[in-house]
Amino acid sequence: MPVHRPASPRPRPLFLTGVLTAVFALLSIAPASAAESPDATATPTRGTARMGMGVVAHDGQGGLPAGTRAAxxxxxxxxxxxxxxxxxxxxxxxxxxxxTKGSEGTYYTNPYFSQQYSGSYGVGMIRGAYHFATPDTTTGATQANYFVDHGGGWSADGRTLPGTLDIEWNPYGDSCYGKTKSAMVSWIRDFLNQYKARTGRDAVIYTSTSWWTQCTGNYAGFAANPLWIARYASTVGTLPAGWSTYTMWQYTSSGPTVGDHDRFNGALDRVQALAKG
Structure with missing residues (x-):
C-alpha cells in the first residue's frame, strides 16, 4: 500500500525570504540597540560637567564672531x-x-589637570584653573577651599591667572540648584570671600546672562570680580547687571579636540596684567 506523505510546502521566492529575514533581524535588534544607545537627554554623571555644558543645553550654539579684533x-x-x-x-x-578645570563640588578633580595646566604653561601660555560650582552639594566656602587645595590657587609668577568660579545652568538637575535667588547670591559671596581670603585675589566669575538673571535675580553686587561671559553668538550681547564690560568671552564650544574658544578683552599685555594682579 503506497505511503501518503504530506505535500511539501511551496517554496517562497528567494526575494521574499530575504525581505522577511531582514525584517525579523531588525525587529530583534531594534529594542536592544535602543536600550544600549546613550540618551542625549539623560542626566550626565557627576564630575563630567565642563565649562559651557549648561549654556549649550539651555541657550544653544549660535554663530561665531565675524573676525578677530586686534585688541x-x-x-x-x-x-x-x-x-x-x-x-x-x-x-x-x-x-x-x-x-583648565581643576575641580567640581568637593567630590571631583580633573585626572588630566597636570598635563593640561602644566602643559599650557610649558609652551608659554598664561594659565589658570576653574571650579565647576555645585551649590546644592556643599557651601560656597567649602568648595572654595577644595578648589584652592586641588590646583585652584594663585602665584605671583606673572603667568598664573586668578581662579574662576564656573557658575551656570545645572546639568544634573534644577537649573538654579534648588536655591532661591537670595540664597544663590549668598552662596556665591561665600565662595568669592573664601577664595580671596586664601589667595589674595578676586576670583573670575564665569556665567551666562540668562542664568545670572534667572538664578540670582540679576544681582549687581559682584562687579569687582572680572567677568567671563558665555554667549555663543557674533557679539557678547547684554551683560549681567553690575558689569559695564567683560574681561573674557567664551564664544564657542568646539568639542573634545581643541576645547572651548575664548577671547580676552584686551591685548596680551592685559592678560599679563590680570595674571600679575
Missing part, C-alpha cells in the same frame, strides 16, 4: 573631556592663554 587675545578652556591636549598646536594657532 583681543585668543584663549581656550579645557577639562577631562579633552584628555591630553596638544598645546604646541594650539600655541602655533595663536592661543596665548588657557584655563
Amino acid at each position: 583681543q587675545t585668543e584663549g581656550v578652556d579645557v577639562s577631562s573631556y579633552q584628555g591630553n591636549v596638544a598645546w604646541t598646536t594650539l600655541w602655533n594657532s595663536g592661543v596665548r592663554w588657557a584655563y
Whole structure:
C-alpha cells in the first residue's frame, strides 16, 4: 500500500525570504540597540560637567564672531573631556592663554589637570584653573577651599591667572540648584570671600546672562570680580547687571579636540596684567 506523505510546502521566492529575514533581524535588534544607545537627554554623571555644558543645553550654539579684533587675545578652556591636549598646536594657532578645570563640588578633580595646566604653561601660555560650582552639594566656602587645595590657587609668577568660579545652568538637575535667588547670591559671596581670603585675589566669575538673571535675580553686587561671559553668538550681547564690560568671552564650544574658544578683552599685555594682579 503506497505511503501518503504530506505535500511539501511551496517554496517562497528567494526575494521574499530575504525581505522577511531582514525584517525579523531588525525587529530583534531594534529594542536592544535602543536600550544600549546613550540618551542625549539623560542626566550626565557627576564630575563630567565642563565649562559651557549648561549654556549649550539651555541657550544653544549660535554663530561665531565675524573676525578677530586686534585688541583681543585668543584663549581656550579645557577639562577631562579633552584628555591630553596638544598645546604646541594650539600655541602655533595663536592661543596665548588657557584655563583648565581643576575641580567640581568637593567630590571631583580633573585626572588630566597636570598635563593640561602644566602643559599650557610649558609652551608659554598664561594659565589658570576653574571650579565647576555645585551649590546644592556643599557651601560656597567649602568648595572654595577644595578648589584652592586641588590646583585652584594663585602665584605671583606673572603667568598664573586668578581662579574662576564656573557658575551656570545645572546639568544634573534644577537649573538654579534648588536655591532661591537670595540664597544663590549668598552662596556665591561665600565662595568669592573664601577664595580671596586664601589667595589674595578676586576670583573670575564665569556665567551666562540668562542664568545670572534667572538664578540670582540679576544681582549687581559682584562687579569687582572680572567677568567671563558665555554667549555663543557674533557679539557678547547684554551683560549681567553690575558689569559695564567683560574681561573674557567664551564664544564657542568646539568639542573634545581643541576645547572651548575664548577671547580676552584686551591685548596680551592685559592678560599679563590680570595674571600679575
